Structure formats: structure tokens, C-alpha cells
Amino acid sequence: KAGVTQTPRYLIKTRGQQVTLSCSPISGHRSVSWYQQTPGQGLQFLFEYFSETQRNKGNFPGRFSGRQFSNSRSEMNVSTLELGDSALYLCASSLSPGLGLETQYFGPGTRLLVL
């Protein structure tokens, strides 16, 4: 069974631009979560989607948004990029929505560099 896939793997943007990252979950997984990882802040939760609805949201500004499609694939968008948005963005999928007993499996991540 294929794992979580994320595209693109690397991205370079300039301040003020916007970016869209894509995540395809493991087949059969219906919940998708997004995390941002930076050296200074560590791993921080962005949001979780299930059944095309955002179920939980982290403490990020409204420039960060996401969506989930009917096939469970998810995208996240960052508008008006800032230098501090440079990070590794990780997507994770799990079978069921937001339960502690469900393991989240992560993709390889998208490395975003904002210049």
C-alpha cells in the first residue's frame, strides 16, 4: 500500500506570493492533518480535515487555509508569504477522525523557502 504523498517536495517563493501544497493520504484513510516544522518553534499543528470539513485548527493566522476533497486528498494554501513561513510542512493521514487511538502516518514533507 502506498504511503502518504506530498507535492511538491521543494518550493522556493518570494515574500508576498502565495503557495499551494498538496497531500494524498494512504488509501482508505479519511482524516488528513497538517503540521509546520521550524527549528525555532518545532512541530506545530495547523489543521485537521475529515469528510471535507475542517475539524480542528491550530493557532495560525488566516493566511493559512486548507481544504479536503471528496477523495480525501487535501491541499493547504498560504497567502501573502512571509519569511517566517519558511518551514517543512508535513501532512499526516489516519483512518478515523481525531481519535487518540489512531496512528497518524506522515508524508515526506514539503520544504518551503521564502526569500
Place this chain on the structure above:
Amino acid sequence: AQKITQTQPGMFVQEKEAVTLDCTYDTSDQSYGLFWYKQPSSGEMIFLIYQGSYDEQNATEGRYSLNFQKARKSANLVISASQLGDSAMYFCAMRGNTGFQKLVFGTGTRLLVSP
């Protein structure tokens, strides 16, 4: 609110030796899950092992075992017979079992395995 504490920024071990990575947690949830992930320099977060709060036996997965002491709120990862490929960052994480709760990560421990 949940919190994970990993007090060892770095650990050094020789090949074939065992190593213990410390993790303590804090939560008011009665039911929760504890996870360990490995992150090589490539960036992908690899799931290693899971322990449920109501599991009476410590979890084991191959060379990985989780030393779960509920009263002390600790969930240490033990890697037996270390291999060079075990060199990576290791993250302890937890999630409550009610509603859509995010995965909360510790700051990680960098493990270096020498020949």
C-alpha cells in the same frame, strides 16, 4: 492542554548497544495515546510505536519498546541493539481520545550511533 517534555537534546550510543530516550507527558485526559516517531535528515516522520493509556503491557515493535509508567507520566523509548541507521531525531507525541485532538510533539532528541 497536553504537554510533552523531552529533556535530552542529544544522545550518543555505540552500535549494538541499547539506548533509552526519555519522554514525560502531562494531560488531564483519562484516555490518550502516546507515540514515538523517527525523523531522519530527509525529513519524513516515521511512526515507530504506539501505547494506549489503558494498555497494561508495554508496547514492543521489533527492536523498539516503550517503557510506559503511567503513575510517573513517562513513556520512554528503548532501542535495543542500535544500528547506524538509527541515527536520527526522535519525537515523542501524544493525543487525547476525545473529539478531534491534535498530535502534540516534544522538542525531540537527536540520536547519534557510532561504529
